Amino acid sequence: MTDSxxxxxxxxxxDVQRLKGALEDINIFPIIKDETESARLAGFGAPxxxxxLWVLATELEKAKTLL
Structure with missing residues (x-):
């Protein structure tokens, strides 16, 4: 099964951590993507x-109610 x-x-x-906590309170478990940290670990700078903050496509509309 492939999740989108x-x-x-x-x-x-x-802000991302605050929103993540609010999403988890309504049983939506997001993924945080941090390109700055990825770039740092690879030896590149990031400005x-x-x-x-990414959520399952099927939960996107429910998650948008918190924005």
Whole structure:
């Protein structure tokens, strides 16, 4: 089975963590993508500290109610 994810939000670590907690309260378990950390680990620089919050495509509309 292949799950399809959709981008819900891009923002600062603090905002993403707050939203992640709110989503988990309504039984939506998001994935946080941090390209800045990935770039740092690979030895590259990254200009911003922005994270992306991804949710299952089937839960996107329910998750949008928290934005």
């Amino acid at each position: 994810f959709s981008l819900l939000y891009t923002g600062s670590l603090i 911003t500290m922005m994270q992306q």
